[in-house]
Amino acid sequence: MNQHGAGLDRDGYFLREGSLDRVCAPFAPVVAELGARIGACFGPGRLHSSYLFGSVPRGTAVPGVSDLDALIALRDEPTAADRAAVRAVEHALDAAFPQINGAGILLFGVHRLRSERERYDLGWFVACLCTPVSGPDLAAELPRYRPTSLLARETNGDLFRSLPGLREKAAAATTEAERTRLTRGVARRLVRTGFTLVMPRWGGWTSDLAESAEVFGRYYPAHAGQMRAAARAARAPAAYPELLDDLLTGLAPWLAAEYLAVHGAKTPPPRAD
Structure with missing residues (x-):
C-alpha cells in the first residue's frame, strides 16, 4: 500500500x-x-x-x-x-x-x-x-469498513452491466452539451472503478481523481495513460470531445472484464415483479 x-x-x-x-x-x-x-x-x-x-x-x-x-x-x-x-x-x-x-x-x-x-x-x-x-x-x-475485495465488488462490480446503456447514451447524445455531460460522468465512473479495482492491494482510500488514476497506474502500467486521460476529462470534459468513444470502446470493456476477474460481479438488483 x-x-x-x-x-x-x-x-x-x-x-x-x-x-x-x-x-x-x-x-x-x-x-x-x-x-x-x-x-x-x-x-x-x-x-x-x-x-x-x-x-x-x-x-x-x-x-x-x-x-x-x-x-x-x-x-x-x-x-x-x-x-x-x-x-x-x-x-x-x-x-x-x-x-x-x-x-x-x-x-x-x-x-x-x-x-x-x-x-x-x-x-x-x-x-x-x-x-x-x-x-x-x-x-x-452502520458498521466500520475496511478497503476489502467485498467492498470493491459491491461498490463498482457492475460496470459490465452498465456498458450497453452507456454506449446507447453516447450514440444518442447529439449536442456538444450532452456529450460533455456524458463524458464527465463516464470518465468519473471509470476512474473510480479503476481505483477500487486496486484499492484492496493499495490498502487505502482517496476520492481525488488524479491520485486515483496514479494509484491505478502503479498496478496496471499498460493502462495508466488511458486512466490519466479519463481523470483529466472528468475535470474538464469539454476539452476532450473525442475521448468518450475511446473510453467506451477501449478502457471501459477491459476494466469491466478485469474487475470481474479480480473481484467478481456485484450482487444483481432484485427483479421487478
Missing part, C-alpha cells in the same frame, strides 16, 4: 472524509439554500437526514468549476413526485449560484440505506463518504 493506510485510521478502518467545517466560504450560502429548499420540500415529517459529499465538504471545491453533491434520506420511499421536486431544487440551485457547476441530489428511503443488501454500497457510501448536515446520522447504525 502507498502510505500504509491513507484515508484509514490506525486500525485500518475508513476515516470519514469531509466536514462542514471544511466548506469554503463561497459555497456556504449554497449549502444553506439547499437545506432550506429540501426542508420546504419534505418537512420534518418525511425528511430523516441530509448529507453532503464530494469536493464541497472535502474543502477542495473550486468556485465556478465544482458541483454540489448531496444525499437525502426520507423516512418513507421516494415517489416520482419527490424525484421531480428534487430535480427542481437542483435546477434552482444551479441557476441561483454561479459558484457551482450544477447540483446533484441523491434521494433514498432510509429502509434501503439501512438494508443488508446495501451494507457494502450505499451504506458504506453514507458512513464513509457523506458528511451529515441535518437529522440523525445513519452512520451510527
Whole structure:
C-alpha cells in the first residue's frame, strides 16, 4: 500500500472524509439554500437526514468549476413526485449560484440505506463518504469498513452491466452539451472503478481523481495513460470531445472484464415483479 493506510485510521478502518467545517466560504450560502429548499420540500415529517459529499465538504471545491453533491434520506420511499421536486431544487440551485457547476441530489428511503443488501454500497457510501448536515446520522447504525475485495465488488462490480446503456447514451447524445455531460460522468465512473479495482492491494482510500488514476497506474502500467486521460476529462470534459468513444470502446470493456476477474460481479438488483 502507498502510505500504509491513507484515508484509514490506525486500525485500518475508513476515516470519514469531509466536514462542514471544511466548506469554503463561497459555497456556504449554497449549502444553506439547499437545506432550506429540501426542508420546504419534505418537512420534518418525511425528511430523516441530509448529507453532503464530494469536493464541497472535502474543502477542495473550486468556485465556478465544482458541483454540489448531496444525499437525502426520507423516512418513507421516494415517489416520482419527490424525484421531480428534487430535480427542481437542483435546477434552482444551479441557476441561483454561479459558484457551482450544477447540483446533484441523491434521494433514498432510509429502509434501503439501512438494508443488508446495501451494507457494502450505499451504506458504506453514507458512513464513509457523506458528511451529515441535518437529522440523525445513519452512520451510527452502520458498521466500520475496511478497503476489502467485498467492498470493491459491491461498490463498482457492475460496470459490465452498465456498458450497453452507456454506449446507447453516447450514440444518442447529439449536442456538444450532452456529450460533455456524458463524458464527465463516464470518465468519473471509470476512474473510480479503476481505483477500487486496486484499492484492496493499495490498502487505502482517496476520492481525488488524479491520485486515483496514479494509484491505478502503479498496478496496471499498460493502462495508466488511458486512466490519466479519463481523470483529466472528468475535470474538464469539454476539452476532450473525442475521448468518450475511446473510453467506451477501449478502457471501459477491459476494466469491466478485469474487475470481474479480480473481484467478481456485484450482487444483481432484485427483479421487478
